[in-house]
Amino acid sequence: MHTWASVDVPRLPGEGPPLRLHDTSTGRVRPTAPGREALMYVCGITPYDATHLGHAATYLAFDLVNRLWRDLGHDVHYVQNVTDIDDPLLERAARDQDDWVVLGMRETALFREDMEALRVLPPRHFIGAVEAMGEISELVGKLLASGAAYRVDDAEFPDVYFDSAVTGHFGYESNYDEETMLRFSAERGGDPERPGKRSPLDPLLWRTAREGEPSWESDLGAGRPGWHVECAAIALNRLGTQIDLNGGGSDLIFPHHECGAAHAEAFTGVHPFARHYTHTGMIGLDGEKMSKSRGNLVFVSKLRAENVDPNAIRIALLAGHYRSDRAWTSGLLDEANARLVRWREAAALPAAPPADELLTRLRTHLADDLDTPRALVAVDAWADRALERRGTDGDAPALFRDALDALLGVRL
Ligand code: 5CA
Numbered sequence: 001m002h003t004w005a006s007v008d009v010p011r012l013p014g015e016g017p018p019l020r021l022h023d024t025s026t027g028r029v030r031p032t033a034p035g036r037e038a039l040m041y042v043c044g045i046t047p048y049d050a051t052h053l054g055h056a057a058t059y060l061a062f063d064l065v066n067r068l069w070r071d072l073g074h075d076v077h078y079v080q081n082v083t084d085i086d087d088p089l090l091e092r093a094a095r096d097q098d099d100w101v102v103l104g105m106r107e108t109a110l111f112r113e114d115m116e117a118l119r120v121l122p123p124r125h126f127i128g129a130v131e132a133m134g135e136i137s138e139l140v141g142k143l144l145a146s147g148a149a150y151r152v153d154d155a156e157f158p159d160v161y162f163d164s165a166v167t168g169h170f171g172y173e174s175n176y177d178e179e180t181m182l183r184f185s186a187e188r189g190g191d192p193e194r195p196g197k198r199s200p201l202d203p204l205l206w207r208t209a210r211e212g213e214p215s216w217e218s219d220l221g222a223g224r225p226g227w228h229v230e231c232a233a234i235a236l237n238r239l240g241t242q243i244d245l246n247g248g249g250s251d252l253i254f255p256h257h258e259c260g261a262a263h264a265e266a267f268t269g270v271h272p273f274a275r276h277y278t279h280t281g282m283i284g285l286d287g288e289k290m291s292k293s294r295g296n297l298v299f300v301s302k303l304r305a306e307n308v309d310p311n312a313i314r315i316a317l318l319a320g321h322y323r324s325d326r327a328w329t330s331g332l333l334d335e336a337n338a339r340l341v342r343w344r345e346a347a348a349l350p351a352a353p354p355a356d357e358l359l360t361r362l363r364t365h366l367a368d369d370l371d372t373p374r375a376l377v378a379v380d381a382w383a384d385r386a387l388e389r390r391g392t393d394g395d396a397p398a399l400f401r402d403a404l405d406a407l408l409g410v411r412l
């Protein structure tokens with residue numbers, strides 16, 4: 001698929017400390033240590049509804065990772081998928097008497113627009129499950145041939161499942177107990193009750209064609225893929241056997257990232273698949289997680305249509321820490337707008353106090369597991385000082401603008 005338009009990122013003087021990020025598998029904040037190329041896979045949308053502020057918050061968090069790695073001189077190889085075939089998409093299309101292909105295309109187009117408006121740096125590869133169908137079925141075939149996968153004994157629907165015991169590491173990414181894994185599997189698209197599986201937690205790899213459902217021809221027979229193997233195949237084929245970061249919201253910790261990692265590891269023999277598994281908290285509204293199934297959504301596109309400055313949406317979402325579950329309120333947007341006005345006033349001054357120390361602070365706070373709340377407070381402090389006391393450094397307003405642009409993606 002085509003990705004969205006990129007934006008220029010100003011180069012900043014000097015260098016910051018290495019980026020430290022929380023890793024779910026070890027439960028710790030650890031330094032990231034990419035090579036010249038930093039390899040990042042962030043799970044993309046299932047395009048059956050418009051981008052809401054929960055999605056936006058998640059993609060903004062990984063956009064900061066991208067920006068910080070670039071600031072450290074890495075060439076970031078960023079890959080993102082689009083789950084453009086899955087049960088939720090088919091169910092929504094059926095409910096609305098829509099064509100699932102058209103629905104997916106429409107919502108993906110809107111997502112691109114939203115990401116562009118929010119100045120999120122685009123992935124190098126933006127890959128739909130449908131366009132990757134050949135490589136996904138090929139991976140399933142290889143897992144089957146190696147004994148890491150099996151068919152259930154079902155004459156009508158001999159679906160292919162992954163043997164989760166095969167790597168010897170299953171459970172290392174999420175660290176959940178058996179009961180929690182079973183519950184999340186049932187809640188998040190798995191089928192622990194399906195008869196004939198070796199373990200209730202074994203995830204689906206290939207669903208043989210059913211009447212009335214789309215299917216694709218392959219060596220496995222006609223069918224469509226399970227969810228986790230889609231991301232495993234797309235990531236492996238573009239980023240290789242081990243990546244620096246596998247990211248998404250906390251609702252992807254299990255089963256999605258656990259199973260995707262297990263698929264990759266069973267295929268390559270390389271453990272762990274990702275050096276960091278990093279997860280964002282959930283954005284809620286009115287005390288509930290913002291989700292398409294609950295319908296309590298605030299859409300980025302709706303706010304854009306109301307002429308809300310996308311920079312204010314960015315600031316409002318970055319005002320909370322990416323890992324904390326947090327609520328969206330209109331008050332957050334008011335505060336963000338007030339910040340934007342003040343920061344723009346400071347950036348427009350002919351001269352100001354030096355901004356080098358602010359740049360150091362921004363880099364230090366962001367390198368500390370993306371501590372955006374503290375970064376924004378540091379920006380406030382500099383802007384207040386500049387507006388109250390002015391200053392004599394004629395280059396400072398431009399450095400201030402560039403630092404906010406490059407590191408936070410906020411354009412003043
Ligand atoms: N297509 C799959 C991933 S392969 C998927 O989960 N799609 S999604 O559209 O449901 O979600 C896209 C991303 O947004 C995921 O990383 C998900 O964890 C995140 N997300 C969904 N709801 C929220 C929310 N309320 N707050 C924060 N992030 C969210």
Ligand code: ZN
Nearest residue numbers: 043044231256
């Ligand atoms: Zn995914």
